[in-house]
Amino acid sequence: MRGKNIRKSGVLVHITSLPSKFGIGDVGYSAKNFIDLLKNSSQKLMQILPIGPTEPFFDNSPYHSVSAFAINPLFISLEKLKEEGLLESNLSDYEVVESNIVPFGEVIENKFRAFGVAFKNFKESDEFEKFCAENSFWLDDYANFTALKKRFGNKPWQEWPLEFKNRDKVALNLAKDILKDEIRFVKFLQFIAYKQLLEMKAYANENGIEIIGDLPIYVDLDSPDVWANRELFNLNEEGYPIKVAGVPPDYFNENGQLWGNPVYNWDKHKEIGFEWWIRRISHLLKFVDIVRIDHFRGFVAYYAIDAGRENAKVGDWIRVPVYEFFDAIKNHFPSMPFIAEDLGLITEDVVEVIEHYNIPNMRILQFAFDGSPENGYLPHNYKNPTVVYTGTHDHNTTVGWFKYELTEKGKEYLEKYLGKAITIQTINFDLIRLAHSSIAQFSIVPVQDVLGLDERFRVNTPGTSTGNWRFKLKFSDIDEEKFLQLKEITEVYGR
Known part of the structure; x- marks a missing residue:
């Protein structure tokens, strides 16, 4: 991975969580202003969630995307559209009362109203046609799928008329003509999102900041990826999964987690040289510099549950051709710009793969304080390459963790470890200092921990299905004094 031996630090914040007048963060001035803030606080990394x-x-979870290649159009900056002359009206027409929660219903209504106006004002260009041609390998299926799904009342593709379900060429060509405006609109939105996201990355890189992106392992069943590539998934003749993804029961969940995504036909992926994966990773690396591979252990062996079961108690671990896969990936991406998400129960075979390819793995400080000096999440036990986090999007904020989750035994051990008394007012920077001072090459801090925000500002609680993924910063939450404190700690520890 580029910069593997250089100490760096950064902030974890999803694009949707950035401050904005329009109810949701975007890749325009929301991102630009935050990148300026990172630069001024000597940060070198900005980590985002899937795009x-x-x-x-699916509660607008970025880990339940309807496409492995498309970009969320809600990321589009209306201010940038206005600058391009595609929006003429006052942008206050699309503003939303500011809060710490993304009101997705209102945001979607407002933004798509604006997108409709912008599309009417859009004049097709050579740049647009070039984009469509270069991205046709995924864009055509995505646009056709999106238009057809709307035409068929948002039913899943398995319930479409047989000729469309099975992608009959004559039927699809006829539909392309009938739905040409709807298809063009989808492609227009992807073109704009593509351009704006590339501009965001360029601005970050120009200011010395690399973007860490996220690659979810699975895709949704009701997606163009599965509809157009049925042979790459473990499906029956009707297009429904035979086995679905999840994880077995553990200390936190006696029923395990039943994700429900179709699992891959790895034999077919191997037969075609893992081409779909190479294209997917290559596409994502246009917008980010480093890729966090979600649920890394699923690339070594995955947990498969018979479709139709109510929980994940009963399933099988199935091996993946992991070395053939990562050899192919390394052949295409020699620098291996990846981070392995290796949280949870990790077996020795997963560790061997991570070490064989020298992929940085994750260490979470919130997991470290059970009172045992052998705990692998404690900084004195790290082995590089490592990426340390105070917490992630799946964990409580550090303040919330300290208040409600850290045991008295854990607090006592933490104070001994730090050699100082800890208070609710200092805990966030105590953990930041511990992360930054460690030998880990990368140290990443959720923006909530920089700002000392409590449990109300948590992004996601795994195992729950409502109230997640809505966290958003208000402009008044951005405390520059705290970012200056982050800057001081960063520079003290050579990051």
Whole structure:
């Protein structure tokens, strides 16, 4: 990975969480202003969550995207559209009362109203046609799928008329003509999102900041990826999964987690030289510099549950051709710009793969204080390459963790470890200092921990299905004094 031996630090914040007048962060001035803030606080990394389109059905989770390649159009900056002359009206028409929660319903209504106006004002260009041609390998299926799904009342593709479900060429060509405006609109939105996200990355890189992106391991069943590539997934003749993804029961969940995504036909992926994966990673690396591979252990062996089961108690671990896969990936991406998400129960075979390819893995300080000096999340036990986090999007904020989750035994051990008394007012920077002072090459801090925000500002609680993924900063939350404190700690520890 580029910069593997250089100490760096950064901040974890999803694009949707950035301050904005329009109810949701975007890749325009929301991102630009935050990148300026990172630069001024001597940060070198900005970590974001997956960038794909989301759905209200899945609580707008970025880990339940409707496409492995498309970009969430809600990321589009209306201010940038106005600068390009595509929006003429006052942007206050699309503003939303500021809060710490993204009101997705209002945001979607407002933004798509604006997008409709911008599309009418859009004049097709050579740049647009070039974008469509270069991205046709995923864009055509995505646009066709999106238009057809709307035409068929948002039913899943398995319930479409047989000729469309099975992608009959004659039927699809006829539909392309009938739905040409709807298809063009989808491509227009992807073109704008693509351009703006590339501009965001360029601005970050120009200011010495690399973007860490996120690659979810699975895709949704009701997606163009599965509809157009049924042979790459473990499906029956009707297009429904035979086995679905999840994880087995553990200390936190006696029923395990039943994710429900279709699992891959790894034999077919191997037969075609893992081409779909190479394209997917290559596409994501246009917008980010480093890729966090979500649920890394699933690339070594995955937990498969018979479709139709109510929970994940009963399932099988199935091996993946992991070395063939990562050899192919390394052949295409020699610098291996990856981070392995290796949280949870990790077996020795997963560790061997991580070490074989020298992929940085994750260490979470919130997991470190059980009173045992052998705890692998304690900084004195790190082995590089390592990326340390105070917490992630799946954890409580550090203040919330300290208040409600850290045991008295853990607090006592933490104070001994730090050699000082800890208070609710200092805990966030105590952990930041511990992360930054460690030998880990990268140290990443959620923006809530920089700002000392409590449990009300948590992003996601795994195992729950409502109230997640809505966290958003208000402009008044940005305390520059705290970012100056972050800058001082960063420079003291040579990051």
